[in-house]
Amino acid sequence: QVTLRESGPALVKPTQPLTLTCTFSGLSLSTRGVSVNWIRQPPGKALEWLALVDWDDDKFYSTSLKTRLAISKNISKNQVVLTMTNMDPVDTATYYCVKGTYYDGLDVWGQGTTVTVSS
Amino acid sequence: DIQLTQSPSLMSASVGDRVTITCRVSQDISNYVAWYQQKPGKAPKLLIYRVSALHSWVPSRFSGGGSGSEFTLTISSLQPEDFATYYCQQLNTFPHTFGQGTKLEIK
Numbered sequence: 001q002v003t004l005r006e007s008g009p010a011l012v013k014p015t016q017p018l019t020l021t022c023t024f025s026g027l028s029l030s031t032r033g034v035s036v037n038w039i040r041q042p043p044g045k046a047l048e049w050l051a052l053v054d055w056d057d058d059k060f061y062s063t064s065l066k067t068r069l070a071i072s073k074n075i076s077k078n079q080v081v082l083t084m085t086n087m088d089p090v091d092t093a094t095y096y097c098v099k100g101t102y103y104d105g106l107d108v109w110g111q112g113t114t115v116t117v118s119s
Numbered sequence: 120d121i122q123l124t125q126s127p128s129l130m131s132a133s134v135g136d137r138v139t140i141t142c143r144v145s146q147d148i149s150n151y152v153a154w155y156q157q158k159p160g161k162a163p164k165l166l167i168y169r170v171s172a173l174h175s176w177v178p179s180r181f182s183g184g185g186s187g188s189e190f191t192l193t194i195s196s197l198q199p200e201d202f203a204t205y206y207c208q209q210l211n212t213f214p215h216t217f218g219q220g221t222k223l224e225i226k
Contacts, residue, residue, distance in 0.1 A: 105153035
């Protein structure tokens with residue numbers, strides 16, 4: 001059974017960075033075709049795709065946010081880390097860590113972690 | 120970025136109705152479109168991938184179709200548990216953009 005769990009601060013001050021950790025089990029991020037994605041959803045709004053790291057350590061980012069995002073993986077710890085710099089109140093959202101298989105959609109979602117940006 | 124436009128944004132329907140949600144895309148995405156269902160306070164769940172392939176948990180009243188610039192999600196006979204918000208996503212080109220969502224409400 002594949003599970004993913006997000007962890008990180010619930011509250012971040014404006015201009016500070018956000019670091020989120022996704023800890024997974026039951027999947028190998030060394031298996032061809034497997035990726036871990038970060039998706040966010042502001043309150044009452046739509047899903048927004050943020051970033052992906054795949055089995056081959058390729059990394060892809062949202063166009064509008066790519067200057068602020070960094071994604072990395074630690075295979076030995078079964079973790080993927082997302083860092084977002086210069087947080088703003090508009091970044092207040094639920095952030096999801098999600099397993100993907102290339103072209104076949106995002107098939108296993110974490111429960112999400114809510115991040116509020118406020119002074 | 121590839122833009123995905125869902126219509127309608129809000130739909131009211133009754134149990135037993137047949138409903139179709141449309142996702143229009145701004146560029147060619149081959150057949151790499153997926154659909155998700157999200158209920159309030161929950162993470163989305165994958166429904167359909169590669170236009171028409173149903174995920175393992177999905178009942179057969181759900182179907183996906185389309186090609187080119189227009190893709191559809193159809194529910195043949197709405198059940199009470201189907202009232203939710205639905206999103207399409209393209210996985211052909213990075214970034215893997217989502218549509219804005221369609222909220223399906225009980226009439």
